[in-house]
Amino acid sequence: MDKKAGMTPVSQTRRFGFADWMIVYLVTALFIFLSLTRNAFFTYSNVHSILHEVSFNFYAAIGFTLLIIMGELDLSVGSLFGFGGAMMGFFIFNYKMSAPAAIALAVAVSALIGLAAGFLTVKFRLNSMMVTIGVMMVVKGLNWYLVNRFSGRQFALSARRFVSGGIFGVKWTIILMVVIAVVMEILLAKSRHLKQLYYIGHNADTAILYGINAKAVKCVCFAISAAMSAFGGVLMTARLAHPNVTVGSNLEISIITAAVISGASIFGGRGSIVRTMFGVIFVFTLINGMTSFNINTYVQQIILGAILILAIYLDIRANAEPTGERA
Amino acid sequence: MTLLKSFARKNEFVSAVSCVALVVLLTVKGEVFWTAGNFESLQASIAPTAIMAFGMMALLICGYFDLSISSTMLLAGILCGHLEYGGAPIYVTVPLVLLAGFAVGCLNGFLVARLRINALIATIGTQYIGYGAAMLLWDKIRGGAKFSESFILLGEGKMLGVYYATWIMLALLAFFSFALKYTSAGRQLYFVGGNREASRLMGFNDRRIIFGAFAATGLLASLAGILAVARIQSPSQYTGGGVHMTCMIACVVGGGSFAGGRGSAVGALLGVAFMSLLTNMFNLLEMKPQLQNVIIGLILVTVIVMDGYLNLKKLREIGKA
Numbered sequence: 001m002d003k004k005a006g007m008t009p010v011s012q013t014r015r016f017g018f019a020d021w022m023i024v025y026l027v028t029a030l031f032i033f034l035s036l037t038r039n040a041f042f043t044y045s046n047v048h049s050i051l052h053e054v055s056f057n058f059y060a061a062i063g064f065t066l067l068i069i070m071g072e073l074d075l076s077v078g079s080l081f082g083f084g085g086a087m088m089g090f091f092i093f094n095y096k097m098s099a100p101a102a103i104a105l106a107v108a109v110s111a112l113i114g115l116a117a118g119f120l121t122v123k124f125r126l127n128s129m130m131v132t133i134g135v136m137m138v139v140k141g142l143n144w145y146l147v148n149r150f151s152g153r154q155f156a157l158s159a160r161r162f163v164s165g166g167i168f169g170v171k172w173t174i175i176l177m178v179v180i181a182v183v184m185e186i187l188l189a190k191s192r193h194l195k196q197l198y199y200i201g202h203n204a205d206t207a208i209l210y211g212i213n214a215k216a217v218k219c220v221c222f223a224i225s226a227a228m229s230a231f232g233g234v235l236m237t238a239r240l241a242h243p244n245v246t247v248g249s250n251l252e253i254s255i256i257t258a259a260v261i262s263g264a265s266i267f268g269g270r271g272s273i274v275r276t277m278f279g280v281i282f283v284f285t286l287i288n289g290m291t292s293f294n295i296n297t298y299v300q301q302i303i304l305g306a307i308l309i310l311a312i313y314l315d316i317r318a319n320a321e322p323t324g325e326r327a
Numbered sequence: 328m329t330l331l332k333s334f335a336r337k338n339e340f341v342s343a344v345s346c347v348a349l350v351v352l353l354t355v356k357g358e359v360f361w362t363a364g365n366f367e368s369l370q371a372s373i374a375p376t377a378i379m380a381f382g383m384m385a386l387l388i389c390g391y392f393d394l395s396i397s398s399t400m401l402l403a404g405i406l407c408g409h410l411e412y413g414g415a416p417i418y419v420t421v422p423l424v425l426l427a428g429f430a431v432g433c434l435n436g437f438l439v440a441r442l443r444i445n446a447l448i449a450t451i452g453t454q455y456i457g458y459g460a461a462m463l464l465w466d467k468i469r470g471g472a473k474f475s476e477s478f479i480l481l482g483e484g485k486m487l488g489v490y491y492a493t494w495i496m497l498a499l500l501a502f503f504s505f506a507l508k509y510t511s512a513g514r515q516l517y518f519v520g521g522n523r524e525a526s527r528l529m530g531f532n533d534r535r536i537i538f539g540a541f542a543a544t545g546l547l548a549s550l551a552g553i554l555a556v557a558r559i560q561s562p563s564q565y566t567g568g569g570v571h572m573t574c575m576i577a578c579v580v581g582g583g584s585f586a587g588g589r590g591s592a593v594g595a596l597l598g599v600a601f602m603s604l605l606t607n608m609f610n611l612l613e614m615k616p617q618l619q620n621v622i623i624g625l626i627l628v629t630v631i632v633m634d635g636y637l638n639l640k641k642l643r644e645i646g647k648a
Contacts, residue, residue, distance in 0.1 A: 073448075120628070124635040129447045130585060134628035137572060141620030148617065253455050256448065266445060298466075301459030309452040312444050320443065 023262035023278045030282060034289045041292065048171070050288050051281070055173040056239075057081075058280045059232035060248075061255045062180065063114075063225020065276040068259050069188075070201040070218060071268025072128040076117065077229040077255055079139040080110050081248030084230025085237025086146040092159060093150045099159035099238075107230045113139065114226025118219035128222075136252070147245045160238045173235060177277065184273040197221070201268030250301075253308060258283045260311040265319040342581045342597035349604040357611040367490070369603055371558050374492035375400070375551035376573055377599040380581075381503045382544030383574045384595040386446075388507070389520040389540055390587025391439060392575055394450040396548040398457030399431045400567030403552025405461050407478070408468045408562030417477045425549050431457065432545015436538035454571070465564050473560050482557030492554040496596075499547075503592035516540065520587025569620075572627060577602045579630045586638045 035042035060077045067074050084106045091102035117135045121128045166172050187194045199207040200214045208214050229248075237243050262279030264271030283304070290300045353360040379396050386392050403424050410420040431453065438449040473479070484491045507513040518526040519533045527533050548567075556562050581598025583590035602623075609619045 075451075120632055124632055125639055126631060126635040127447075127585065129445075130631050131628065133447075134624055134631055137624030137627055138621050139624075141617050141622075141624055144620065145615065145617035250455065253451070266448070296463060298459040298463040302456045302463075305452045305456035305459065308455070309438060309444065309449060312448050312452070313438075313442050316443055 020263055021275070023275050023282060026261070027278050027282045027285065030285055030289065034285070034292070038289070038292050041289070046288075048174075050285055051174045051177075052171050054277075054281050054284045055171070055177040056232040056236040057251065057254065057284065058177050058181075058277055059235075060225075060229040060251060061258060061276050061280050062184065062228045062273060063221060064255050065259055065264060065271050065273055066197060066221045067128070067218075067225055068264045068266065069197045069268065069271040070214075070221065071204075071266070072121070072218060072221075073256070073266060074114075074117075074132050074222065074225045075129055075252045076114075076132040076135040076139060077225060078248045078251030078253075079136040079143060080113065080226050080229040081233035081236070081251050082245065083139045083143040083146075083248075084110055084233035085240075085247050086143045086243045087230070088234045088237055089150055089153075089155070089243035090146050092155060093153055099155070099162070102159075103231075103234050106234055107227050110230030111223045111227035115219055115223040117226070118222025121222070122215040122218050144245055147243045150243065152242075154242045155238060160241045163235050163238045181274045181277045188273065198269055201270070253304060254283045254287075255280070257304065257308040257311055260315050261307070265315050266312065267315075267319050270319065339582050339591065339594045339597055342594060342601050345580070345601050346597055346604060349601065349608060353604065353608055353611065356608070359611065360607070365607070369607060370490050370493050371555075372603045372606065373596075373599055374490065374496040375555045376570060376577070376603065377496050377596050378492075378499055378551045378554070379544070379548050379570065380574045380577050380595040380599045381499055381592055382540070382547040384578045384581070384583055384590045384592060385503070385507070385516055385540045386544055387520075387578050387583035387585070388516045388587060388590045389537055390523070390585075391446045391537060391540065392450070392585070393432075393435055393541060393544045393548075394447065394571045394575075395431065395435060395454040395457055396544060396551075396574060397567040397569060397571040398454045398461060399428050399545055399548035400552035400555065400570060401564070402431070402457050402461040402464070403428050403549035404556035404562045404566040405464045405468065405564075407474070407553055407556050408471055409464060411474050411478055412468060412471050417475070417481070420478065421481075421553060424553055425546055428549020428552070429542055429546040432542040432548070433538070435545060436541030439541060440534040440537040462564065465562070468562060471561065474557065478557055479560050480557075482554060482560070490558075492558065495550070495554070500592050500596055503595075507592060512536065512539065517588055520589075522588075569623075572623065573602050574599070576623070576627050576630055579634055584634050584638065585631070586634070 031042070040046060060081050064074050064077055087106035087109060088099075088102045091097045091105055092099065095102075097105070113135065117128075117131050120126060121131050163173065164171060167175070184194075188197070189195075196207065196212050196217055199210070199212060200217060204214055233248050236247055240247065258279030259271065259276050260266065260279075261282065262272075262275040264276065287300060287304075290303065295303075350360075359365055379400070383392060383396065406424045406427055407420060410423060415423075435450055435453055438444045438453070439446045442449075481491060486494055507516065515526070515531050515536050518529070518531060519536050523533060551570075552566060555566050577598030578590065578595050579585065579598070580601055581590070581594030581596070583594065583598075605623075605626075606619065609622070
């Protein structure tokens with residue numbers, strides 16, 4: 001174990017210091033700015049509804065963060081987010097299943113899709129972005145196909161009211177989000193198994209030499225990513241009360257932005273779940289704020305795209321090796 | 328295994344065989360395949376896509392790709408609408424729109440070659456931005472009139488029974504076939520894609536080569552956009568949807584590789600022909616567009632896995648993996 005001590009998680013060794021928590025300052029600044037300029041912003045109901053929406057999307061970002069720590073990118077999160085909801089509708093409308101069974105099945109099918117993508121990636125040493133873009137296309141087509149079949153139909157009340165339940169006036173999805181973030185953060189720092197992710201992301205060859213089964217770990221994380229995306233999508237769809245083809249569209253852009261702006265690196269070895277949560281809060285608060293300023297959706301899209309490119313550029317400035325290939 | 332080997336060695340061979348197989352299948356299956364109408368619709372789908380695929384192939388040869396061509400094509404079509412409805416003559420519209428496409432290509436080239444941002448993320452970002460910009464512009468010309476006569480002639484006009492767009496595509500095919508083989512810039516694309524480090528040590532300006540390939544792809548995407556909207560006589564918000572995927576699959580089927588260093592213009596055209604014939608078959612079989620998307624996605628995954636498998640095998644042969 002002594003030898004492993006040399007392989008500290010990269011987040012502790014790289015420069016950036018206080019900037020590791022930059023995303024928290026960014027979120028705070030955004031909240032202060034919106035509170036000062038918009039009357040309706042800093043009310044309990046508005047902040048609560050933003051966090052409610054954030055929680056669904058955060059679930060899709062969990063597996064994404066685990067993968068980005070290992071230097072893999074999963075672009076299929078958005079499509080699986082939508083497909084999860086579509087499958088829920090499919091099982092409920094076509095097979096008259098109960099909501100919990102339909103949700104469990106939708107999540108399980110998505111996990112299998114993620115596992116397949118992960119298997120192909122590690123087996124043939126493919127670029128995970130390329131594979132998941134293919135998966136995205138397949139899943140989007142299936143999603144579109146399923147949703148078209150039951151347009152206009154709504155879930156029964158029992159299949160949608162559970163999303164808005166909560167305790168002490170806080171919706172349970174928000175509480176679950178915070179619990180997952182904190183527990184995962186502690187596990188990533190302390191657990192022998194989850195620390196492996198940083199070793200793999202930092203230097204996969206060394207990690208394998210030390211006996212870490214990098215391929216299996218990656219496959220599992222791809223499955224988690226897909227399953228949690230579908231879970232978020234199911235909740236979102238249940239809140240909308242019917243499957244909708246726009247659920248999860250372009251979500252991958254928001255999630256890459258959220259992860260990278262909060263300090264994860266596309267080169268692997270860096271990333272944290274709590275910070276990703278703040279990243280997702282930042283992105284969706286920004287969208288909410290832009291909407292409250294009556295900024296056109298398409299202009300919002302342009303701004304988000306520019307932020308994504310800027311975030312990636314800053315990541316490259318901070319984390320890319322100064323020489324050699326960095327494609 | 329021998330089939331796999333021929334896939335690896337003779338790259339255009341596979342796409343050519345697939346095309347012939349599809350043509351045979353279509354001839355047997357549908358009576359409408361060998362009709363003038365179907366021939367025209369095939370041209371209309373092949374020509375613009377192939378024009379972009381030449382640029383995509385140049386990028387794949389040097390180891391990159393561009394996902395933003397679909398939004399650039401859309402943007403070009405909508406810009407045509409703005410300029411045409413504003414009363415600009417065709418000799419102003421076309422150069423200006425080409426310039427806009429070139430600018431988008433230069434932006435991609437700057438992000439990838441200069442700032443060294445991962446090509447996939449950079450071009451997904453510019454695609455997202457491009458769609459935003461295009462739809463913003465589209466809102467202002469929604470439900471507009473038809474284009475002017477001279478502009479429509481660009482899409483509808485024929486020479487020897489073949490659309491101008493197809494002639495332009497064939498001219499570009501000749502140009503790219505020649506340029507990739509016999510000009511120093513074309514050869515450098517292969518060197519950069521084959522071994523980036525070695526090409527740099529030999530003194531090639533790899534960044535300039537990559538930048539040039541991106542700029543050319545942007546330019547070609549806007550040309551494709553112009554020809555596509557001229558053919559349907561008015562701008563449309565559906566121009567170029569998913570065409571980046573079609574081009575990418577076409578180029579890899581036609582002998583390119585994500586690892587770089589391989590590919591030819593003829594291969595790109597054959598790949599595009601394969602994709603168009605496939606869509607033609609789907610339509611003749613009256614398959615739902617949603618399911619077509621699923622199948623094209625599955626083909627993409629297959630192509631990626633196949634390409635990765637062959638590259639891995641090659642690396643193992645030379646003992647590097």
